[in-house]
Amino acid sequence: MIDLLDTNPTIASIAQSNSLMDYSATVVTENDASERPAVDDYPFGQPVLVPVASRKGERVAVSVVYTTQIVDPGMGGVGPSLGSGDVTSEFKPNLVSEPTTVLGIAVLGTATLDDSADGGIAAPDHGIPRYTLQHGAHVVQAPPETFAAFHRSDGETPPSGAADGDVRLAYYPRLVEVAGGFAAELVEAITDRLRATTSGQDDLLGVIERKVAQQAAEERGVL
Amino acid sequence: MAVDDQRETPITPEALAAEPVLGTVIEPGPEAGAFVFATPDDQQAKTGEFVAYAQPLVGDDGAVERVVFARVAEREQVDTLPTAFMSNPDVAPRRVAAALGVDREDRSLYRITAEVVGYYDEQFESFRNPRQVPTEGTLVRRAPGAMLEVAIPTVTPPHLRDSADPDPGMAHVGRLLNRPDEEVCVELPVNEIAATHLAILASTGSGKSYTASVLLEEMLKPATRASVLVFDPHGEYDSLDQMVDNPVFAGEDGYTPDVVIRDSSDLNVRIADLTFSDLYEVLGPTERMSSVLNDAYQALQRQNGAYSARDLQTTCDQYHPDNDASGLRWRINRNLMQSNFFSTHDRLDLDTLINPGQITVLKMNGLSRRDQQMMAAVLLRKLYQGREAVVTGDPDTVDYSVEHPVFTLFEEAHRFAPDGDSHALDIIRQVNSEGRKFGLGTGLISQRPSKLDQTVLSQCGTQITMQITNPADQQAIRDAVESAGEAVLDELPGLTKGQAVISGDAVNTTVLAKIRGRETEHKAESLAADQLWREAYDEAQSAPSGSRSVESDDPTYEDTELGD
Numbered sequence: 103m104i105d106l107l108d109t110n111p112t113i114a115s116i117a118q119s120n121s122l123m124d125y126s127a128t129v130v131t132e133n134d135a136s137e138r139p140a141v142d143d144y145p146f147g148q149p150v151l152v153p154v155a156s157r158k159g160e161r162v163a164v165s166v167v168y169t170t171q172i173v174d175p176g177m178g179g180v181g182p183s184l185g186s187g188d189v190t191s192e193f194k195p196n197l198v199s200e201p202t203t204v205l206g207i208a209v210l211g212t213a214t215l216d217d218s219a220d221g222g223i224a225a226p227d228h229g230i231p232r233y234t235l236q237h238g239a240h241v242v243q244a245p246p247e248t249f250a251a252f253h254r255s256d257g258e259t260p261p262s263g264a265a266d267g268d269v270r271l272a273y274y275p276r277l278v279e280v281a282g283g284f285a286a287e288l289v290e291a292i293t294d295r296l297r298a299t300t301s302g303q304d305d306l307l308g309v310i311e312r313k314v315a316q317q318a319a320e321e322r323g324v325l
Numbered sequence: 326m327a328v329d330d331q332r333e334t335p336i337t338p339e340a341l342a343a344e345p346v347l348g349t350v351i352e353p354g355p356e357a358g359a360f361v362f363a364t365p366d367d368q369q370a371k372t373g374e375f376v377a378y379a380q381p382l383v384g385d386d387g388a389v390e391r392v393v394f395a396r397v398a399e400r401e402q403v404d405t406l407p408t409a410f411m412s413n414p415d416v417a418p419r420r421v422a423a424a425l426g427v428d429r430e431d432r433s434l435y436r437i438t439a440e441v442v443g444y445y446d447e448q449f450e451s452f453r454n455p456r457q458v459p460t461e462g463t464l465v466r467r468a469p470g471a472m473l474e475v476a477i478p479t480v481t482p483p484h485l486r487d488s489a490d491p492d493p494g495m496a497h498v499g500r501l502l503n504r505p506d507e508e509v510c511v512e513l514p515v516n517e518i519a520a521t522h523l524a525i526l527a528s529t530g531s532g533k534s535y536t537a538s539v540l541l542e543e544m545l546k547p548a549t550r551a552s553v554l555v556f557d558p559h560g561e562y563d564s565l566d567q568m569v570d571n572p573v574f575a576g577e578d579g580y581t582p583d584v585v586i587r588d589s590s591d592l593n594v595r596i597a598d599l600t601f602s603d604l605y606e607v608l609g610p611t612e613r614m615s616s617v618l619n620d621a622y623q624a625l626q627r628q629n630g631a632y633s634a635r636d637l638q639t640t641c642d643q644y645h646p647d648n649d650a651s652g653l654r655w656r657i658n659r660n661l662m663q664s665n666f667f668s669t670h671d672r673l674d675l676d677t678l679i680n681p682g683q684i685t686v687l688k689m690n691g692l693s694r695r696d697q698q699m700m701a702a703v704l705l706r707k708l709y710q711g712r713e714a715v716v717t718g719d720p721d722t723v724d725y726s727v728e729h730p731v732f733t734l735f736e737e738a739h740r741f742a743p744d745g746d747s748h749a750l751d752i753i754r755q756v757n758s759e760g761r762k763f764g765l766g767t768g769l770i771s772q773r774p775s776k777l778d779q780t781v782l783s784q785c786g787t788q789i790t791m792q793i794t795n796p797a798d799q800q801a802i803r804d805a806v807e808s809a810g811e812a813v814l815d816e817l818p819g820l821t822k823g824q825a826v827i828s829g830d831a832v833n834t835t836v837l838a839k840i841r842g843r844e845t846e847h848k849a850e851s852l853a854a855d856q857l858w859r860e861a862y863d864e865a866q867s868a869p870s871g872s873r874s875v876e877s878d879d880p881t882y883e884d885t886e887l888g889d
Contacts, residue, residue: 263423264423271426272425273426275426305413305415306420308413309413310421312413313407313412316409317409
């Protein structure tokens, strides 16, 4: 049942949250695992899965990496130090050099883990997640087919106006809030991935990209 | 009194409450007497549609809740989709909206500006202005058809009519536009139309003679049995004779309408019916001749009877034996004696032309414009004098007394009452301004309102206006038609064939209507030029051609020869 979370590489663990939809996760270091993920494992727009621990069953938060930040705790230590001579220049008690990378994770929605379903998930929900993610929860790379399955509207009543099988990005207004200034590029990164994994949706994805780009250009004062 | 027979009024707040709610009032509108309501329904609140709401109004009887009617004037979608959603015509914007999590069905919302028409006052049989707009939150509903059918025509509502009263003659001209077919009848009181005159204004091809025919059909039905005279310069009303055999027009007492079609060869004007001004127009005399003519005319008038052109010549000679009249004699000979149109005896006896239940169509297509005007002037004068004499109780003063009201219809009215010089203009003006008193009504049909005499047009109390795109014509309607509000004028270019704006005395408020289908065939369709050309070409091809050589080796020619 939790195959998806076991079989895909863990790239980070949840460290902090700004809201129900906006989390920070620290990238796995040598200290946490034998194999440290490379930068191309968590690019801008990388889809990830985070387990949602609740008593109501195994659900997973489908999310994307929307920003990164490099943090060096040692940065605070740069400056004049007390002491004298050669000793102080080498003396660093209790401190390990551990600069790390923090990922900004935007939650798009939730889905139920289901091995039998296409992409390993079922019942995608683009609404705001009801429960928080847990501190320390593993952030796992989402395979492309899982990400595509999350955006399909099969099996549910499509909203009025939608054609059968249309992709859905119903989280869009909330994602813009979380991703802030780079929302347009983030949506484009998502639509790029969807274009590669879905068929017959190019026109619709194109209009969405244009709309998002137009809005961003207006907000940034370009237009 | 048959009070027991009286049904209850259909216009009650309770009856209105049974209708589904269309929207909710937001605020007063931009102009006095207007208000704005919100509705998610884009189908029901079309421009020109009647809506209604219940409102307590303080009157003589204290606060009474009344049904107030209003008309949708403008509509505006509140939350339109961003233009970028339309960037690819192959992708419906609603698909984009749905993909981005916006459900249009839930969000579409319209701001509708409506103008208060008023509440229906049964005592006055008309709308009265409540002088206040609905408060915010008032529920607005579509005005029920049963209420509109009572409130729109300017007649006593059916539930208040004494059963002993004759039914008012109602002309069912069509249905209310915007409503599903057959829902709301538009009926016009024939009395009002005949008394206050009618104008049918429309561009070519938008159905003006069709509409007139519908009205004529209604006037000739057993319930009305009108006496109608049609001046028809194009011969478009021939098919009305189908009414005679149509059971729709048959009365229980054996009545069938009498349809008399008079060809132009059958039309003439009696010389004795011409006024001096008419003679002046026909003969075009010089100043000297004019004096001779006047003397002769006065002398003949004193004789008080029919006279011929020769009589006129002779009388001229009598009064001016010194050959002053020789030029005039020549003119009388040329213009009156040699004309088939002017005659000594009358072939247009009013007794044969106007009778109750009879429509007479004067096909004037063979006559010159001057003769058309002359004939209209002569006939209208006779009718006017005949009616005036009967109504004022002095029928012996005229040759013809006309015992019943008469409705006259002028097709291509700008020929008879143009904005300029016409022989018929004075009498048409007179009939339009005073005919009401004497039961003489006119209907003017024109495709060029701007070419019509504005006084005449402004005296037409009821207007049926159809599609008009020409700005000059729109301006003419704006200037001349009092009851044509801006809303009506805005509708004119957008109307399609058979759709009309009905305004004026016959209706309590301007309505948009779809004219009903005719019972008789319609003849005024445009000619199918392409078909006629093909036929003419084929005919020319099949006929032996004198210009071709006999030795021609053209096989078609040979065939033709053989065929012959």
